[in-house]
Amino acid sequence: MNDNEVSRVSGVSRRNVLRGTALGVVGAAALPAAATGTAFADSGTATGASPLALTVDSAHPGHAVSPELYGAFFEEINYAGVGGLYPELIRNRTFMDPNTPTAWYTPDQIPRVAGKFGGAVQLGGGSPAQYMQLPPGIVNGLTDFSVAAWVKPASISQWMRVFDFGTGTTDYMFLSLNAGHAPRFAISVTSYYNEQQVNAPDPLPVGEWSHLAVTLSGTTATLYVNGSAVATNTAMTLNPSGLPATTQNYIGRSQWAPDPYLDGCVDEFQIYDRALSAAEVASLQTSAGGAAGGGNVAWYRFDEAKGAVAVDSSGKGANGTIELFANDWTEVTDGGAVATAVLDAAAGLNSALTRSLRLDFAAAVASGQRAGMANGGYFGVPIVPGQNYRVSFFAKASTGFHAPLTVCLESGDGKTTYVSGQVYGIGSGWQQFSTVLHVPKSATASTSGRFVIGVDNRRGGATAGTVAAGSSVWLQVVSVFPPTYRNRKNGLRPDLVDLLQGMSPKILRFPGGNYIEGNTIDTRWDWKKTIGPVWERPGHQNSAWGYFSDDGLGLLEYLQLAEDLCATPVLGVWAGYTLNGTVVAEADLGPYIQDALDLVEYVTGPITSTWGARRAADGHPAPFKTPYLEIGNEDWLDRSGSYEQYRYAAFYDALKAAHPDIKLIATTAVTSRPMDVLDLHYYQDESWFENASTMFDSYDRTGPRIFVGEYAGTANAGGLATGFLGNSLGEAAFMTGLERNSDIVQLTAYAPLFANYGHTQWNPNLIGYDQIESYGSTSYYVQALFSNNVGDKVVPMTASASGLYYSATIDTRSSRVYVKVVNPAGTAVSTRLTFTGRTGATASVQVLANADDSVGNTLAAPNAITPSRSSISGSGGMFDYTAPAHSLTVITVSPR
Numbered sequence: 085m086n087d088n089e090v091s092r093v094s095g096v097s098r099r100n101v102l103r104g105t106a107l108g109v110v111g112a113a114a115l116p117a118a119a120t121g122t123a124f125a126d127s128g129t130a131t132g133a134s135p136l137a138l139t140v141d142s143a144h145p146g147h148a149v150s151p152e153l154y155g156a157f158f159e160e161i162n163y164a165g166v167g168g169l170y171p172e173l174i175r176n177r178t179f180m181d182p183n184t185p186t187a188w189y190t191p192d193q194i195p196r197v198a199g200k201f202g203g204a205v206q207l208g209g210g211s212p213a214q215y216m217q218l219p220p221g222i223v224n225g226l227t228d229f230s231v232a233a234w235v236k237p238a239s240i241s242q243w244m245r246v247f248d249f250g251t252g253t254t255d256y257m258f259l260s261l262n263a264g265h266a267p268r269f270a271i272s273v274t275s276y277y278n279e280q281q282v283n284a285p286d287p288l289p290v291g292e293w294s295h296l297a298v299t300l301s302g303t304t305a306t307l308y309v310n311g312s313a314v315a316t317n318t319a320m321t322l323n324p325s326g327l328p329a330t331t332q333n334y335i336g337r338s339q340w341a342p343d344p345y346l347d348g349c350v351d352e353f354q355i356y357d358r359a360l361s362a363a364e365v366a367s368l369q370t371s372a373g374g375a376a377g378g379g380n381v382a383w384y385r386f387d388e389a390k391g392a393v394a395v396d397s398s399g400k401g402a403n404g405t406i407e408l409f410a411n412d413w414t415e416v417t418d419g420g421a422v423a424t425a426v427l428d429a430a431a432g433l434n435s436a437l438t439r440s441l442r443l444d445f446a447a448a449v450a451s452g453q454r455a456g457m458a459n460g461g462y463f464g465v466p467i468v469p470g471q472n473y474r475v476s477f478f479a480k481a482s483t484g485f486h487a488p489l490t491v492c493l494e495s496g497d498g499k500t501t502y503v504s505g506q507v508y509g510i511g512s513g514w515q516q517f518s519t520v521l522h523v524p525k526s527a528t529a530s531t532s533g534r535f536v537i538g539v540d541n542r543r544g545g546a547t548a549g550t551v552a553a554g555s556s557v558w559l560q561v562v563s564v565f566p567p568t569y570r571n572r573k574n575g576l577r578p579d580l581v582d583l584l585q586g587m588s589p590k591i592l593r594f595p596g597g598n599y600i601e602g603n604t605i606d607t608r609w610d611w612k613k614t615i616g617p618v619w620e621r622p623g624h625q626n627s628a629w630g631y632f633s634d635d636g637l638g639l640l641e642y643l644q645l646a647e648d649l650c651a652t653p654v655l656g657v658w659a660g661y662t663l664n665g666t667v668v669a670e671a672d673l674g675p676y677i678q679d680a681l682d683l684v685e686y687v688t689g690p691i692t693s694t695w696g697a698r699r700a701a702d703g704h705p706a707p708f709k710t711p712y713l714e715i716g717n718e719d720w721l722d723r724s725g726s727y728e729q730y731r732y733a734a735f736y737d738a739l740k741a742a743h744p745d746i747k748l749i750a751t752t753a754v755t756s757r758p759m760d761v762l763d764l765h766y767y768q769d770e771s772w773f774e775n776a777s778t779m780f781d782s783y784d785r786t787g788p789r790i791f792v793g794e795y796a797g798t799a800n801a802g803g804l805a806t807g808f809l810g811n812s813l814g815e816a817a818f819m820t821g822l823e824r825n826s827d828i829v830q831l832t833a834y835a836p837l838f839a840n841y842g843h844t845q846w847n848p849n850l851i852g853y854d855q856i857e858s859y860g861s862t863s864y865y866v867q868a869l870f871s872n873n874v875g876d877k878v879v880p881m882t883a884s885a886s887g888l889y890y891s892a893t894i895d896t897r898s899s900r901v902y903v904k905v906v907n908p909a910g911t912a913v914s915t916r917l918t919f920t921g922r923t924g925a926t927a928s929v930q931v932l933a934n935a936d937d938s939v940g941n942t943l944a945a946p947n948a949i950t951p952s953r954s955s956i957s958g959s960g961g962m963f964d965y966t967a968p969a970h971s972l973t974v975i976t977v978s979p980r
Contacts (some may be wrong), residue, residue, distance in 0.1 A: 135914040135915050135916045135964065136883060136884055136885050136887060136888065136913055136914065136915045136916070137883065137884035137885075137915070137916050137918070138881065138882070138883050138884075138888075138890065138903075138905070138915050138916070138917045138918070139881065139882045139883075139917075139918045139920070140879055140880075140881050140892045140901060140903055140917060140918065140919045140920065141879060141880040141881065141882075141920050142879050142892070142894055142901045142919045142920055142921050142922055142977075143920045143921030144879075144880060144920075145877035145878070145879055145894050145896060146877060146878045146879065146880055147826075147827040147877065147878055148826075148827065148876060148877055148878075149823070149826045149874060149875060149876055149877060149878055149893055150826045150827075150829065150830045150831070151590060151876070152590040152591050152652050152830060152831050153590060153822070153823065153826050153829065153830070153831065153832060153871075153874065154587075154588075154589060154590055154591075154832055154867065154870055154871035154874070155589045155590050155591030155592060155593060155651065155652075155654070155831060155832060155833045156584060156587060156589040156591070156592050156593070156649075156651070156833055156834070156837055156850075157592075157593040157594075157597070157793065157794060157833035157834065157835040157836070157837055158592065158593070158594045158595065158596075158642070158837050158838070159594075159595065159596035159597035159598070159599050159835070159836055159837070160595065160596060160597075160599045160626055160629065160633055160637075161596070161597065161598075161599065161628075161629045161836050161845055161846055162629075162805075162836060162838060162839045162840050162843065162844045162845050162846060162849060163462060163463075163631065163840035163843045164836070164837065164838035164839070164840060165633060165637045166462075166633055166634055166635075166636055166637055167461065167462030167463075167840070168462070168577065168580070168838055168840050168853065169576055169577055169580050169581075169637065169838060170576060170577070170636050170637035170641065171565060171566055171568065171575075171576070171577040172563060172564070172565060172634070172636055173461045173462070173465050173466070173473070173535065173564040173565065173566065174412075174459050174461060174535060174562050174563055174564050175412040175459060175460070175461050175462050176412035176413065176459075176632065176634070177561055177562050177563050177634060178437050178560060178561055178619075178622075178623060178634055179413075179427060179437075179439055179440060179441050179559075179560070180437060180438075180439070180622055180623045180632070180634070181412070181623075181625075181632035182625055182632070183214075183409050183410070183632070184412075184413075184427055185212055185409055185411065185427065186210070186426065186427045187424070187425070187426055187427070188411060188413070188414070188415050188424070188425045188426075189212040189408060191391065191392035191406075191408055192390070192391050192392065193212070193390060193391075194212055194213050194390055194391055194392050194406050194408065195211075195212075195390050196386055196387070196388060196389065196390060197349060199234070199349065199351035199352070199386060200234040200236075200293050200295075200351045200352060200372075201234075201351065201352055201371070201372040201385070202351075202372070202385060202386070202387040203351070203385070203386045203387045203388065204234070204236075204349045204350060204351035204386050205349065205350055205351075205386045205394065205406060206348070206349045207335075207336040207345065207346050207347070207348065207349070207350060208238070208336070208344075208345045208346055208347035208348065209238045209239070209347045209348070212408050212409055213406050213407070213408065213409075214336070214337070214345055214407050214408060214409040214410070215334055215335060215336040215337035215345055215346070215406075215407050216334065216335035216336055216337075216350075216384075216394060216404050216405065216406050216407065217333065217334060217404060217405045217406075217407060218249070218333035218334070218335065218382065218402065218404045219333065219402045219403070219404070220329065220330065220331045220333065221329045221330055221331075222249065222330065222333050222355065222381065222382060222402055223249050223257075223324040223327070223330060223333070223355065223381070224324065224325075224327070224329055224330060225324070225325050226323065226324040226325060226357055226381070227300075227323045227324070227325050228299075228300055228301050228302070228323070228357070228358050228359045229299070229300055229323070229324060229355065229356060229357060229358070229359065229381075230297060230298070230299040230300075230354075230355070230356040230358065230359055230360040230365075230379075231247060231259065231297065231298050231353075231354070231355050231356075232295070232296065232297035232298075232308075232352070232353075232354045232356075232360070232365065232368055232379070233246055233247070233295070233296055233297075233335075233350055233351070233352060233353040233354065234293050234294070234295050234296075234350065234351040234352050235261075235288070235293070235294055235295075235296055235346075235348060235349070235350055236291070236292065236293045236294070236348050236349040236350075236351075237261060237288060237290050237291075237294075237346070237347060237348035238290065238291065238347045238348045238349075239290060239347045239348075240261050240262070240287070240288065240290060240347075241344040241347070241603070241664075242262050242265075242343075242344075242603070242664055243260050243262060243338060243340070243343040243344065244260060244261045244262070244336075244338075244343070244344050244345070244346045244347065245258050245259065245260050245261075245334065245335075245336060245337060245338045245343065245346060246258075246259040246260070246261065246267075246296060246335070246336070246346065246350070247259055247333075247334065247335050247336075247353075248260075248332075248333075248334045248337060248338050248339050249324070249327070249330045249332075249333045249334070250327060250330050250332055250333075250339050251327070251328050251329075251330055251331055251332060252332065252339055252802070253275075253276070253339050253340055253802075254272070254273075254274060254275055254802065255272065255273050255274075255327050255328050255330075256270075256271070256272060256327070256330075256339050257269070257270065257271035257272075257324060257327065258270055258271075258338070258339070259296060259298055260338075261287075261288060261346070262287070265287055266283055266284035266285055266286055266287050266288075267283075267284040267287075267288060267296060267307065267309070268281055268282070268283045268284070269281065269282045269283075269298045269305065269307055270282075271320075271322045271323070271324075271327075272322070273322060273326050273327060280305075280317065280319075280320050280321065280322050281317065282298065282305045282306070282307045282315050282316065282317045283307075283315055284307050284309055284314045284315050285314055285315065286309075286314075288309070293351075294309060294310055295308070295309070295310050295311060295368060295369060296308065296309060297360070297365045297368070299359040299360055299365070300320060300323055300359055301359035303318060303319060303320045303321060304316060304317070304318045304320065305317045305320045306359075306362075308362075308365045310369065311365055311366040311368070311369045312366075313362060313365075335350060335353060335384075335404070336350065340845075341629070341630045341631075341845045342627075342628060342629045342630035342845065343630065344627075344630070350386070351385070351386055352368070352372050352383075352384075352385060353379075353382075353383070353384040354368075354373075354378060354379030354382070354383045354384075355379045355381040355382045355383075356376065356379050356380055356381060357380060357381050360376055363375065364376045372385065378397060378398065379398050380398055380400075381398060381400065381402070382396050382398050382400060382402045382404075383396060383397040383398040384396060384397070384404055385397050391406075392405055392406045392407070392408070393405065393406070394406055412459055412460070413425070413441065413457045413458065413459050414457065414458050414459075414460075415456075415457060415458075416454060416455065416456045416457060416458045416498070416536055416538060417453075417454070417455050418453060418454040418455075418498075418542065419450075419452045419453035419454060419542060420450075420452075420453060421447075421449055421450075421453035421454055421455035422445070422446040422447045422455070423443055423444060423445050423446065423449075423455035423456075423538075424443070424444045424446065425441060425442070425443055425444075425457060426441075426442045426443075426444060427439055427440075427441060427442075428440050428441070428442040428558065431480075431558050432560075433478055433514055433560040433561065433619060434619070434620060436613075436619075436620045436621060436622040437560055437561065437619065437620075437622065438622075440558045440559060440560045441457065441558065441559045441560070442556050442557070442558050442559075443455070443456070443457065443538065443556060443557050443558075443559070444554075444555075444556045445485075445539075445551050445552070445553060445554070445555050445556065445557075446553060446554070447553045448550065448551050448552060448553055449487070449539045449541045449551045450541065451541055451542075451544035452541070452542055452544065453541050453542065454490075454538060454539065454540045454541065454542050455538050455539050455551075456490070456536050456537050456538015456539060456540070457536070457537055457538060457559070458498070458534045458535065458536045459534060459535045459536075459562070460496065460534045461533075461534070461535065461564075461855075462840070462855070463531075463840070463842065463843060463854075463855070464496065464530075464531045464532040464533060464534075464855055465493065465532075465533040465534050465535050465564070465855070466529075466530070466531050466533065466566070466855035466856045467493060467495075467502055467523060467527060467528075467529060467530040467531075467533040468523060468529060468566070468856060469523055469524065469525045469526065469527045469528070469529055470522075470523065470524070470525040471522075471523050471566060471567065472520050472521070472522050472523075472566075472567065473493065473503075473520065473521045473522075473523070473564055473565065473566055474518065474520055474563075474564070474565045474573075475491050475505070475518060475519050475520070475521055475535075475563070475564050476516060476517065476518040476561070476562075476563045477491075477516070477517055477518075477537065477559055477560070477561060477562040477563065478514050478515065478516050478517075478559070478560040478561050478619065479507075479510050479514070479515065479517060479557060479558060479559055479560075480510065480511065480512060480513055480514045480515065480557070480558050481510045481511065481512065481555065481556065481557045481558070482512070482555050482556045482557075483512075483552075483555065484550075484551070484552030484553075484554065484555035485510065485551055485552065485555040485556065485557055486549050486550045486551070486552075487510075487539050487541075487549030487550060487551050488506040488507055488508045488510070488539075488549055489506070489507050489510060489517075489537055489538065489539065489557070490504055490505070490506050490507075490536075490537070490538060490539065490540035491504065491505055491506075491507065491519065491521065491535070491536070491537050492504035492505070492521070492535070492536050492540075493521055493523065493533055493534075493535055493564075494533060494534060494536060495530065495532070495533060495534070496530075496532040496533060496534050498534070498536075502523050502524070502527045502533070503521045503522060503523050503524065503527075504521070504540070505519045505520075505521055506519075507519055510557060514558075514560070516561075516619075529856065531854055531855040531856055535564050537559065537562060539551055539557075560619070561618065561619045563618075569581045569648070570648075572644075574618055574636060574641065575641075576637075576641065576645060579853075579858045580838070580851065580853065580858055581645070581648065583851050583858060583860055583864070584645075584649060584851075585648075585649060586860070586868055587864065587867050587868045587871055587872075588868070588871045588872050589649055589651050589833075589871065590651055590652065590871070591651050591652045591653075591654050591712070591831055591833065592642070592645060592646040592649060592651040592652075592653060592654065593654035593656070593714070593793060593833050594642045594646075594653070594654070594655065594656070595609050595642060595656060596609065596628070596656060596717065597628070597656070597717060597794075597835075597836075598628035598629070598663060598717065598718075599626060599628050599629065600656040600657075600658055600717055601628065601658065601661060601662050601663050601716075601717050602624075602626075602627050602628055602662055602663065603627035603628060603662055603663045603664045604627060604662055604664060604666065605662055605666060605668070606624075607624055607625045607626070607627035607628075607662075608658050608662065609624070609656075609658065610624070610658075610679075611638070611639045611679070611683055611686075612679065612682070613635060614635040614637075614638025614639050614640075615638055615639050615640055615686070615698065615702055616698075616701075616702060618634075618636050621634065621635045621636065621638060622635075623635045627663075628663060629845055630845075639683075639686070640699070640702050640703070640704065643687060643704070643708045644704070646708070646709070647708060647709070652709055652710075652711065652712065653687065653708065653709060653711035653712070654711060654712045654714060654749070654791075654793075654831065654833075655683065655687070655711045655712070655713055655714065656714045656716075656717055657679075657680045657683065657713050657714060657715055657716070657735065658676060658679070658716070659676070659715045659716035659717075659719070659727075659731050659732070659735055660673055660676055660716075660726070660731050661716060661719060661721075661722050661726070661727070661731070663721075665722075665723075665724075667722060667724050667726045667731075668731075670726075670729075670730040670731075670734065673730075673731065673734050673735075677734060677735055677738045680713070680735060680738070680739060681738060681739065681742055682694075682695050683695075683713075684711075684713070684739070684742070684743055684746065686698060686699050687699075687707070687708045687710075687711055688707045688708065688710050688711075689707065690707070691705055710745070710746060711746075712746075712747045712748075712749055712761065712791075712831070713739060713746060713747070713748050713749065714748075714749040714751065714763060714791075714793075715731075715732055715735045715736070715748055715749065715750060715751065716731070716732070716751045717751055718751055718752070718765065719731070719732075719751045719752045720751070720752040727751075727752060727754065728752075728754045728755065728756055729756070730756075732750060732754050732756060732757060733754075733756040733757045735748075736748055736757040736758075737757070747760045747761060748760045748761070749761040749762070749763050749791055749793075750762050750763065750788070751763050758788075759788035760788065760789065761788055761789045761790065761791045761830060761831065762787075762788045762789070762790055762791065763791045763792075763793040764790060764791070764792055764793065765792075765793060765794040765795065765835075766792065766794070766795040766818075767794070767795065767796055767798045768797065768798065768799070769797060769798070769799030769800075769811070769814065770797055770799065770810050770811050770813065770814030770908065771814065772814070773795075773797060773811075773814035773815055773817055773818040774814050774817040774818070774889065774908060776818050776821065777817045777818050777820055777821035777889050778821055779818075779821060780821055780822070780824075780825035780828055780829055781821065781824070781825060783825065783828050785827070785828060787828075789828060789829075789830040789831075790828055790829045790830060790831075791829075791830060791831040791832070791833075792822060792829060792831070792832040792833070793831070793832075793833055793835070794833065794834075794835035795815065795818070795832070795833075795834060795835065796811070796815065796834055796835060796836075796848060796863065797810075797811025797812065797814045797815050797848070797863070798811070798847070798848065799811060801847045801848040802847050803847075804847065804848060804940045804942065805839040805841055805842075805844045805847055805848065805849060805852050805942075806839055806847075806848050806849050806850065806851070806852040806859075806860075806861030806862075806863070806864075806940060806941060806942070807847065807848025807849070807861050807862065807863055807940050808848075808862065808937065808938050808939060808940035809862045809932075809934050809936075809937040809938070809939055809940060809949055809970060810908070810937035810938060810970070811848065811863070812861070812862040812863040812865075812866045812932075812940075812972075813866075813906055813907075813908040813937065813970060813971070813972060814908065815834070815863055815866055816866045816870070816889070816904070816906045816972045817889035817906045817908060819832070819866070819870050819891075819904075820889045820890055820891040820904055820906060821889075821891075823870065823874065823878070823891040823893065823904070824878060824891045826878060827878075834850050834863060834867055836849050836850070837849065837850050837851060838850070838851050838852075838853070839851070839852045839853070840853065840854070841853060841854045841943050842854070848861065848863065848940075849861070850863055850864045850867065851864055852941075852942070852943055852946075853943075854943060857943060857946070858946075859941055859942075859943065859946030859947070860941065860946075860950075861940060861941050862932065862940055862941060862949050865932050865949070865950060865951055866932065866972055868951075869904070869930060869932060869951060869972060869974050870904065873902045873904070873930070873974045873976060874893050874902060875893035875894040875895035875896065875900065875901070875902055876893070876894070876895055876896055876897075877893060877894050877896055878891070878892070878893055879892040879893055879894050879901060880892075881903070887907070887909065887913055888905055888906065888907055888913060888915070888967060889905075889906040889908075890903065890904060890905050890906070891903075891904050892904070898978070898979075899978070899979040900976060900977070900978045900979070901919060901922070901976070901977045901978075902974060902975075902976050903917065903974070903975040903976075903977070904972065904973070904974055905965075905967050905971075905972070905973045905974075905975065906971070906972050906973075907967040907968065907969065907970070907971050907973075908937070908970065909969060909970075910937075910969050910970065911969050912966050912967060912968050912969050913966065913967045914964070914965075914966050914967075915964070915965050915966070915967055916962065916963070916964050916965075917958075917962070917963045917964075917965060917975065918961060918962050919961040919962075919963075919977055920961070921961070922961035922977055922979065922980070923960055923961050923980045924958070924961060924977055924978060924979065924980045925957055925958055925959060925980075926955050926956070926957055926958070927955065927956050927958065927963055927975050927976060927977045928953070928954075928955050928975070928976045929953070929954045929955060929956055929965070929973060929974070929975055929976075930951045930952070930953055930973070930974040930976075931951060931952050931954070931968065931971055931972070931973050931974075932949065932950070932951045932952075932971065932972045932973075933949075933952075933968040933969070933970055933971030933972070933973075934948075934949045934970055935969060935970065936970075937970040956975075961977075963975070963977075
């Protein structure tokens with residue numbers, strides 16, 4: 085898509101490029117005409133004195149229910165993988181995160197560089213400075229305004245920000261740079277769908293100073309580049325006074341976590357409380373303050389010698405704070421110890437891990453001193469009383485280092501040590517060391533601990549060893565694991581697997597999503613780099629969601645999870661398209677097609693095959709279950725048309741030739757080759773899902789099977805990481821239609837699956853957790869109730885009036901009938917259920933309901949809304965039941 089346009093194509097905004105989803109619009113557009121023309125059901129509430137009659141024709145079962153109907157979708161988003169489902173407690177354990185500094189700085193050491201006029205601040209790239217935070221509310225109340233700055237980008241990626249002022253992804257105003265495209269000013273008070281914009285016609289050069297300014301006078305916004313007006317918008321009705329009190333005011337950072345930080349230098353950043361004239365903007369080219377005399381709201385000149393404080397030269401005292409790159413590792417020097425941490429690119433562990441952390445000791449570590457490195461993990465290392473932690477690392481040392489390395493778990497401030505241990509025998513060559521740390525039961529549970537490794541001589545004594553001045557120690561793959569599911573060494577977090585098992589998913593789709601595509605070819609998910617020992621996995625930048633993954637959660641771990649869940653794998657295959665719009669030419673697809681063929685062999689091949697042997701070497705000789713393969717992800721975003729023209733066909737032909745029985749999933753409708761399954765995605769509000777419950781009733785049965793691969797009620801979910809009951813009931817209404825049409829809807833998966841609490845990038849999600857606790861959302865319980873209560877054939881069901889959403893299935897082996905009834909309304913509905921061919925007098929009832937459907941489960945109240953169980957009595961297969969307001973009910977009737 086062309087980002088110089090207003091960034092809307094068929095309802096897709098640029099944020100959909102990041103998420104890759106048009107909130108239901110694109111998914112609906114992808115449906116065949118027979119489906120999109122369906123008349124949706126009335127969602128009104130039944131009224132009148134007589135109960136609503138529901139008739140379940142259990143004597144005449146219809147078509148089969150797909151055995152793989154309900155499933156789960158995992159994507160590395162919301163910090164859900166490493167540090168979550170994969171419970172490695174050390175963040176950046178291999179030092180391969182591209183944001184790892186070459187040397188460690190303190191805030192007071194942040195340097196200044198030569199600027200356009202005096203000093204400047206360097207952000208990103210080789211600088212320790214990542215972005216700048218301005219005071220809260222700095223633009224509050226402004227109507228007319230101007231913002232101006234000199235910028236010297238070292239590189240330009242999509243959606244790099246010069247500035248972004250707001251409260252999050254709903255209310256903001258920003259000026260962005262975009263790779264291959266032009267600067268954009270945008271403001272919104274509702275969402276990115278309603279941005280008002282001004283777009284420059286040409287991109288900025290890299291490696292040169294450019295001056296950018298945006299002014300607003302009444303309804304006219306003007307964008308200037310190097311003193312010349314390049315674009316205007318005369319229909320601007322939004323201004324900063326309409327924003328809420330802005331709390332996240334950045335230079336060089338976006339409100340959206342996946343967006344890259346600005347990589348370049350900034351100088352003379354100025355904010356004015358009026359629109360500068362064209363002459364005043366031009367005057368800023370020749371002097372720092374120009375004819376206007378400098379920004380009168382704020383003016384950051386960056387002429388300080390160094391440090392984290394950027395002085396406001398406007399006289400308003402609005403000093404800014406320059407933030408260091410988030411160092412996963414920090415230096416620990418207690419008692420006057422002197423040591424320096426350096427990232428050493430000349431001392432890699434192997435060809436995959438090409439650098440290591442080197443700790444240089446300028447002086448001996450004397451009695452009473454400690455020198456080492458601390459890691460706070462993924463938002464705090466959890467300390468659980470009575471729990472064992474398995475510590476492992478690779479280390480080597482130079483001549484003169486003859487000391488043990490001490491490892492410990494301690495409080496975040498370092499004042500309390502919960503447990504420590506020592507490892508001896510560090511020599512001149514790389515060796516792996518391990519030990520187990522046992523936290524005493526008397527310890528206090530905490531989610532804010534840290535791990536420390538280093539030379540600890542605070543107690544002195546003969547066991548301390550010696551560290552000569554000028555000696556060094558190198559570290560790699562520093563790992564700390566709590567207990568894992570089935571005690572696997574490279575295993576998963578038990579409580580999260582237990583929650584997944586509680587859903588009884590029939591499929592597991594992985595690894596994503598946007599995660600598999602990446603923003604660039606180099607940052608795609610390359611499965612061949614995620615197998616084998618963890619110390620041979622280089623990891624990669626999760627460019628889709630803005631953080632590094634060490635790929636400890638790799639292909640084998642995903643497949644083992646699917647096997648543990650008795651779920652069929654649905655594997656995403658990278659298909660020659662990235663989120664930044666890169667498309668691989670047809671002639672160059674060969675290596676990627678071979679990767680897909682090798683992938684199938686790794687999953688299903690015999691141990692006599694090349695990749696089957698590799699799977700066996702990785703510890704799993706038996707083949708895994710034959711997967712579905714999804715060719716790409718959300719390829720409706722590929723505006724070049726290459727998916728239809730050649731990409732899908734090339735993969736289809738090669739895979740079908742080698743594996744004719746394998747089922748392939750298309751991510752957008754194509755005609756070049758058959759579609760075994762078509763993946764559709766929907767993110768919408770409750771009422772949309774209720775109306776869409778009949779979407780597939782009139783679907784063309786000769787078309788491809790359907791995979792509703794992502795769906796969730798998203799409206800007003802921003803404040804709750806795991807959503808609320810109202811949206812969950814909308815999803816439930818939609819699911820009755822999926823179940824009723826399960827002859828054509830073969831697979832489904834809610835998305836996303838996990839939310840690392842307080843660090844979510846997309847709301848809502850199915851399961852929430854912090855470092856210690858976890859819980860299921862109301863949507864989780866909807867999924868579990870559907871998946872755990874479904875037969876093998878659909879049963880016809882009718883109602884005497886509208887108001888409820890329903891479906892019924894029968895287990896033909898046990899003759900047990902399952903009825904789902906959804907009442908999203910705020911009033912209860914009396915019903916009379918009649919089961920033909922049944923004479924049973926009791927039925928079991930499971931209900932998920934709450935009087936207030938705006939409530940959801942949270943970490944503080946994980947069981948606010950959970951299913952209740954009861955039974956009802958009837959006669960001759962007839963039961964009277966009142967469906968509570970805001971409820972999903974599952975009624976199970978067994979044969980007498």
